Amino acid sequence: MGVSVVPTASKPSQLLALLALNAGRVVTATALMEEIWDFRPPRSRIPTLHTYILQVRRKFQEALADCGGISSKDILITRRAGYLLDLDPEDVDAVKYDKLSGQGRRAVNEGDNETAARYLGEALRLWRGPALADVPCGPQLGIEAMRLEENRLGDLHLRIDADLRLGRHYQLLGELATLCARHPMLENLRAQYMIALYRSGRQCQALDAYQQLRATMIDQLGVEPSPRVRQLHHAILTGHPAMDDPSFVSSWEPASLAS
Template structure:
């Protein structure tokens, strides 16, 4: 029996290739909450708060039970060819709530977090090749924004924000490892796109400046800094950080060095 739970993009939960994702919004939130907490009990209070945006109606608990019943019916249909396994073996009722009993490896967000930790360990050990490979594997699990087709409630919104912020940090570290490995030519297109998507994120701009400079494109590197500074002053009323300004000065004078690159990697 193959169970796949994907939340790093549109919600996709399937058993043996058969989807069990509800079409309605509130049951989808229920499944998303159980999926993101696979292997752990999610309390009835937490589920009703999520489904009804912290304002469950008096009928909230009975309605939740109805959603669980419908989800179990979908599970049973998907399990039709699996002898000896029923929906109650997978979606388990506990005294305080419900538990989705699946292997952690079935959930893309859990696999992502594990690979992210391993990638950070490689960075801390100075193993740039392993860091690039491991973080790259983690980032390839993403198919789009977290739960892209589910309107999140308060708890799902917080978890989606955590995962998105972790993704940006891991992306930065993976690019830093690739720069350390001399892959600046291959990074130019990716970094140009990231700077366009995140014009206020200094780290991606600094990495773009470094990659351009190493490719012999000093004027374009300086232009990247000018765009960053103009955007930050216009939208935030602040200058780029001292580390990025030092990098800009090194590129301007033609004396940017590996040591100055460290100002960005360690920031």
């Protein structure tokens, strides 16, 4: 269609987001009301919900103006218990992301780093900011946004590890520098940055990256970095042979750095 169907009002957009994340499945009227009113619906909840559904349908109808024979009621369908958004689930970015993420994680488990980096990279490129950033989140959307953000961070770690195993440490330096600046206390990202710096011939900068992490954690949390990251720092300091092994990444086992 090429036309935005997102309502400008907050509650209709919230309703549409929940329907989209459940594309092809009925979302009960009760679930919709719990989401948009956070378990405290007004007395007029039923007619007000119908009004919001009507607003969403009008947005669809505007977008369907040049699609003869198709009605908004063919897309947002009323069912006995609630409503169904009749779209291919893969037309929803969050659903498409989950599929690509699953393919990438399976490739990681199979040791296929090239395929893992490709699928996880495709999944991560679907993101254009925080999950549901422009939608008010009630209890259900809040949980979904949290799940998506955690999966995104996990997939990012896995994709970078796959790239490190493929010897792409030079290409990762700029991305990891930015990520560490945005997430100064995420140890796995800092560990990946330290490994990439060391393999790029920047041992001093790798050691400095550790000191920055340590200073931030002590200042903000009053704790030292984890034993694993301290062990990595020692390996970089002493030039441990494992540091040049492409299979050695941020998910290493402590025994791999044993003397």
